[in-house]
Amino acid sequence: MNHEQTGAIVPAITEWVVDRLMNKHQQFVQQQDEALRGHALQLALACLSGQQQTRACFRAWLAQGMALDTLYLQVLAPAASLVGQWWQADSVDFSHCSVGYHHLQDLLVEYSPQFLAQSNGYVAPLGHRALMMGQPNAQHALGLMMLAEFFRRDGWSVTSASKMGRFEALSMIGNEAFDLVAISVSTRRDLPTLKKHIVQLRQRSLNPRVVVMVGGPMLAQDPQLAATLGADFSSGTADQALRDAAQQVRLRMKQPLPQTHAKGLSRG
Secondary structure, eight states: OOHHHHHHHHHHHHHHHHHHHHHHHHHHHHHHHHHHHHHHHHHHHHHHHOHHHHHHHHHHHHHTTOOHHHHIIIIIHHHHHHHHHHHHTTSSOHHHHHHHHHHHHHHHHHTHHHHHTTOOSOOOGGGOEEEEEEOTTOOOOHHHHHHHHHHHHTTOEEEEETTOOHHHHHHHHHHSOOSEEEEEOOOSTTHHHHHHHHHHHHHHOSSTTOEEEEESTHHHHOTTHHHHHTOSEEOSSHHHHHHHHHHHHHHHHHSOOOHHHHHHHHTO
16 A cells, blocks of 8 residues: 555545534434433423422432532523423412422522532632522522522622512612622513513612623523513523623623713712
């Protein structure tokens, strides 16, 4: 075999090996995704059965070496979504749905010390502060609780209240300087009112550069939720929200003050 023949065969072999490796990787990812979807279904059923069953599932997966991040994002959150879907389809009544959500929330409370202890000691630049709230008159705070956990672990100072009233939120943001306001939106009801509330939060904010983020179950139904409500951005998962928020706050700090606040400062 001459040099030219060898030169033609080597790239072909290399391409074949790469294709084989890529196919195996895709198969592995698909298997992992299927396993996680199975875990989510199992946890959703368990939380409707009782607290003991819910904790048993979670402990078994941790014993198998699964990371809390993975369990939170790819098992617990999808399980809560499944319960919500079953309720909307009238497969589960409201009382059972509420009890199931509480069992899932109990997992976040139980494993909070372990989750926060995984922090690498990083402190958010300038001690970033976040105000997190649920949509007024909406139920269930699971997503908001998980969001707060991820932000706290990364060094943010978080004030979180799922049932914070409109006037309480306006008072708080007017008296304390928050870098971020995060709102979980779970229903289409009163979206125009929520949009007006976001405008009021910006106007009342002690920090003129405050960034507003929206997320929650409604984001899956309306990918343009941020534009719909006049927020700065939206994120579908807690880890993505953390990355997006850090970037948005950093960019906002480099921008000049809004005209209304600049004029107010110039008057002394």
